[in-house]
Structures are given as C-alpha cells and as structure tokens.
Amino acid sequence: MNCQLIQDKMKSFLDDLLEESEYQEIRFHLEECQACAAYASSVGSLSYKVKELGQLPLPQDLAQTILFEAKRPKEASATVFTQNIITGKTREMPVFIFRWATLFLVLMIFLVSVFLFAGIASRKPTMNVLEHHPVLAPKAEEKNLIPTVQASYETGNLALDIQAIVDTAAFNATNQEILDQLQPLLSRTYEDAGSLLLLDGVDRLIKLARLDPDHVSLLQELKGILLQYQESHALNQKKVEGL
C-alpha cells in the first residue's frame, strides 16, 4: 500500500471502519512513515489523539527496573534459618515446610473443634425422668407423650418434662404410686442441682390456670417432696461440714 492509498483510507481507519487486515496494515505503515503519521494527526480524529496519549516519553529506567525485578531471586526471602540447640549449627529450611505445618495445624484445630461440638451437642440432660424409667416410660409411651419428652430433651425445658409427668399421673389411677416412683429419681438428680430447676418448673405449672385441680394438688405434693429433700440435703451438708 502506498502513501496516497493510505491517506485515502485514513478517515475510515480512524473511524475503525476497515477490515482487520487493512487496519493492521495501515497501523504498521503509520509506525514507519512519518509523513502519513503527521497526516493522521492533522485529520484531528479523537482515536488518533488517544493513540498520541500512548506516544509520550517513557520513564528512563522502567525497562531496567523490570529486568532487575525479573532477575532478582524470588525465593531468597522465602527461607528461614533453624539452629540446632546442641551443635549450634544453623541450616536453611524452605518456607513451604512452615506453610504446610500451619495448614496442618489449622486443619487439626478445626477437626478437634468439630468433634468437641458434636460431643457437647449429643449430651443428654439429667432430668429426663420419663425416658428410661421402668414404670413411667411405658405409660408415657402409651399416652403418646414421647414427642413431648423429646421436645423437652431438645430444648432442655424442664417445664415440658413436668407437664409430661403430670399427664402421666392423670392417666394413672393412683398418683401416690407415681410420686413414690419419682422420689428416688428426684433424690438422685438433686446432686447436679436439677431439682432446683424442677422446683422452678413446678411453680410455673401451678400458676397455669388451665391445669385441673387434681394436677395442681399433685404438683403441690411434688413440690413439698422436693423442698423436704432440699432441707434434708442441706442438713446433711451441715453435718458433713461439722465433721
């Protein structure tokens, strides 16, 4: 392509309307030919002004800095020195060993945390009296109270547990029999302060107006037993401390 032809197509070139091969041909020509470059500049196209922004002077040492950076050994700072405490000798250790060790440590901490959390989550509350009791458990199952018991187990809500006991008692003809069964259980669970929570739950249930009078009297009896046990336990504790 000669200069005349180039200059004829200059407008189309600057408006980017040429085929790619022609565009690149003119571009290469403009890099070589001063006259055509001057003509392109004189046309006053915006595209050519953008190109001129890329023809300003470069920083003198840019290429040298890039070469210096490229040739500089990159792993020089990626080593650590370890010293043998007996011989006193130092040796180089690649930093990747420490990276892997850190990764391993983080992984181990994560796994231990997961196991610990799973262990805590699977612990059963001590006050779940209906679940394993030989007399109450079949009754509760018969009256379909297991979901209620399960709910109290999930949430740790003792009030639900007591509600289940009361329901079972209502189902049974002799409440005294159930109270007799409950007493040793409550005595056992008092040790881990469970009965204190149970007392609180009983109080809350008594306040519920929707309970039948029979239930209320049953709960009051239950509360009396708990208080009695609490007092006797406190007395025992004093005796132990006196000895």
Added chain:
Amino acid sequence: MNFSPSDEMDLVGRLRSGDTKALEMIVERFHKPAYFLALHLAGCDKNKAYEITVYSFSQTLQRNFNAMSEPFSVALLRCVISRCRDAVLANTFSTSELTDLPVEKKEPLRIVKEALFGLSFEDRVLLLLRDQQNLPYEQIAWIVGSSRKDAKQQTFRARHKHREKVEAVLNRARFSL
C-alpha cells in the same frame, strides 16, 4: 504493540530454556504498552503507573509458562488491568505525564484524557486497547473475556461515549470563558 503470537511463543520458549536475551526482548517489546495502559487506565500519576507496570511484569514472569494457556502479552495486559481496577478505587486523576509538552499539544491531550477518565472502567479498557494499543479485536476479546463481536460493539459504543464526553468538556470550557 506488535502482537505476533508465533514470535511471542518463540520468545517465551527461549525464556523457559534460560535465555536471558529473550527476557530483555520481552521487556523491550511489552513495557511501553503496559506502562501507557496503566497510566491512562487508572488515571493515576506516573509513579503509580510505573509501580503497576513493574509489578505486572514480575507477576506474569513468575507464572509457570508450562501451564500458561494464553500468550504472554495477554497475561501481562490482563494483570495490568486487574491492578488498575484496584488503583481506580483511589480515584485520583492526574495529567502529570503531559507537563513537559508544549501548550498547543498539551491542551487537546488533556481534554482527551479528562474525557477518557469520565468513561466507565470497562469502556476505558476497550478504547485504550483498540485505539492506543491498536490490538486486533480477537486479542481484545481474549483479554476482556468476551466474544469478538461483543468486544467490537462495545468498543464502538465506548468511542461514541468518549466523543460525547469530549464535547461536554469543551462546552464546559467555553462556558467558563
């Protein structure tokens, strides 16, 4: 920017085999387009563009060439664009590179640059890659991750928007007079 993929492959092959001359040739060929792309893309000053160029070369050269699925120039320009995107967040517009020019040349270029900086980052990338670096649309599409047709359409739109911005800058200058 001379964009011959076969030459580039040859140079990278020589660089991989430890030819330091090839490294010098790569730097010589690509440092200018990388620097001017950084300078006009981020709208930042000369020092920041310098820093971005050196960093981008360093990063691209450190990559494992055996695993590279794209030409060196594409990887380099993509790195420059990525670094500039971060620098743009600082949003500093400077015309420090024009200070040494005579006034009659400086003023039009200042207007062009101001209008350029008024465009979105993506529009600026396309406009600079096409009008400043004169890259073919295939290469531009490769760098920005779109099809050739989309790259061409978006470049035309960006050019149109740039023209409008230049007119706005000129009108503003006239009113201020």
